[in-house]
Amino acid sequence: MAKLGIGVLGVGEMGKRHAENLRRLVPEARLVAVADIAGERARQVAAELEIEYSFASLEDMLASKEIQAVVIATPDKFHAQGIRTAAAAGKDILCEKPLATNLPDAYAALDAAAKAGVRLQIGFMRRYDPAYVAAMKRVEAGEIGEPVVFKSVGRDKDVPPLSAYQSTVNGMLFYNNTIHDFDLARWLMRDEVTHVHAYTTVAIRPEIARYNDVVASVVNLQYARGAIGNIESYVQAIYAYDVRTEVVGSKGSVFIGSVAQVPAAFLSIHGRTQPLADHFLTRFADAYLAEVRDFVQNMLNDKPARVSGEDGLRALAVAVAAENSHLQKRPCEVTHQHTGAPVGSVSYSAN
Numbered sequence: 281m282a283k284l285g286i287g288v289l290g291v292g293e294m295g296k297r298h299a300e301n302l303r304r305l306v307p308e309a310r311l312v313a314v315a316d317i318a319g320e321r322a323r324q325v326a327a328e329l330e331i332e333y334s335f336a337s338l339e340d341m342l343a344s345k346e347i348q349a350v351v352i353a354t355p356d357k358f359h360a361q362g363i364r365t366a367a368a369a370g371k372d373i374l375c376e377k378p379l380a381t382n383l384p385d386a387y388a389a390l391d392a393a394a395k396a397g398v399r400l401q402i403g404f405m406r407r408y409d410p411a412y413v414a415a416m417k418r419v420e421a422g423e424i425g426e427p428v429v430f431k432s433v434g435r436d437k438d439v440p441p442l443s444a445y446q447s448t449v450n451g452m453l454f455y456n457n458t459i460h461d462f463d464l465a466r467w468l469m470r471d472e473v474t475h476v477h478a479y480t481t482v483a484i485r486p487e488i489a490r491y492n493d494v495v496a497s498v499v500n501l502q503y504a505r506g507a508i509g510n511i512e513s514y515v516q517a518i519y520a521y522d523v524r525t526e527v528v529g530s531k532g533s534v535f536i537g538s539v540a541q542v543p544a545a546f547l548s549i550h551g552r553t554q555p556l557a558d559h560f561l562t563r564f565a566d567a568y569l570a571e572v573r574d575f576v577q578n579m580l581n582d583k584p585a586r587v588s589g590e591d592g593l594r595a596l597a598v599a600v601a602a603e604n605s606h607l608q609k610r611p612c613e614v615t616h617q618h619t620g621a622p623v624g625s626v627s628y629s630a631n
């Protein structure tokens with residue numbers, strides 16, 4: 281069986297999961313190496329996964345001829361440069377979201393991939409989650425009629441440590457968290473967002489305003505074909521990792537997600553208890569595996585990436601408009617001026 285040689289860059293929480301999946305659960309992949317600026321961490325992960333090579337830089341890892349593709353899971357601000365470097369070395373790329381934290385960096389990354397003729401996938405793994413896939417099939421089959429309203433809630437559980445803001449290596453809420461919902465807003469509605477109006481708050485944690493971030497936001501959406509939408513994001517819900525989405529159409533509605541960890545509840549004299557979803561690595565475990573498996577299979581079979589760089593750009597453009605709206609306190613148009621050749625096609629279809 282032909283195997284795709286892969287290297288994973290950035291083996292923190294997310295990258296380590298990708299490396300584990302590639303090593304143990306994707307038979308068509310061969311995890312050749314991991315790399316991390318924290319070289320000792322890369323070495324430990326390589327030892328744990330029983331692979332030979334670990335590196336402290338992307339450049340060193342790319343020198344390996346056994347690597348045909350790279351998974352990038354560094355913090356947000358390093359994605360675009362990682363894509364440019366991997367593309368210049370002729371490797372296909374699966375990059376975590378967001379594509380970049382600003383539009384010029386995104387254009388440069390897409391142009392580098394197009395120039396090198398490599399394929400680029402962005403890590404919008406919710407498109408691979410069984411519940412979202414099932415919903416998309418209903419939408420595509422016309423079962424809810426014409427989509428009218430998009431609603432999405434994305435609440436992370438634990439209070440981020442202040443150091444997460446101080447490091448400034450990740451994008452603010454819209455780029456790091458809401459970006460998933462901006463992608464779903466396009467994908468499930470099969471339409472483009474043209475205008476956004478963002479409301480934000482730091483009321484319960486004013487100290488993070490100095491890092492240009494917010495604790496929670498609601499973003500109202502206006503679509504090209506006339507539909508509307510609303511997305512709520514909150515980084516410290518405390519009670520659970522709570523991700524839910526609804527698409528309301530002319531003939532019905534499709535509701536995705538549940539705050540319950542499993543569909544079972546415990547009933548006793550004290551009442552009813554039910555464990556709640558508490559982490560993205562458990563809630564979206566199936567999606568992360570399906571995502572890397574699909575990437576590997578498409579690369580091996582010379583097919584385009586399912587979730588393209590262009591998808592990454594369009595979600596990013598919505599995030600940029602939302603940040604502008606937050607800063608200017610008014611509705612803003614979603615625009616981007618990228619004139620380069622699209623990297624892969626804009627994809628709306630389900631698996």
Ligand SMILES: NC(=O)c1ccc[n+]([C@@H]2O[C@H](COP(=O)([O-])OP(=O)(O)OC[C@H]3O[C@@H](n4cnc5c(N)ncnc54)[C@H](O)[C@@H]3O)[C@@H](O)[C@H]2O)c1
Binds near residue numbers: 318
């Ligand atoms: N798709 C999802 O659901 C999801 C979930 C979590 C995180 N993410 C994304 O994954 C990325 C990583 O997040 P994380 O939670 O794993 O962060 P993390 O801090 O746990 O891990 C980041 C790793 O990258 C390394 N690193 C930092 N700068 C580097 C560089 N320049 N070169 C090489 N390595 C570098 C760090 O040493 C660390 O090991 C982020 O972009 C985040 O937005 C996506």
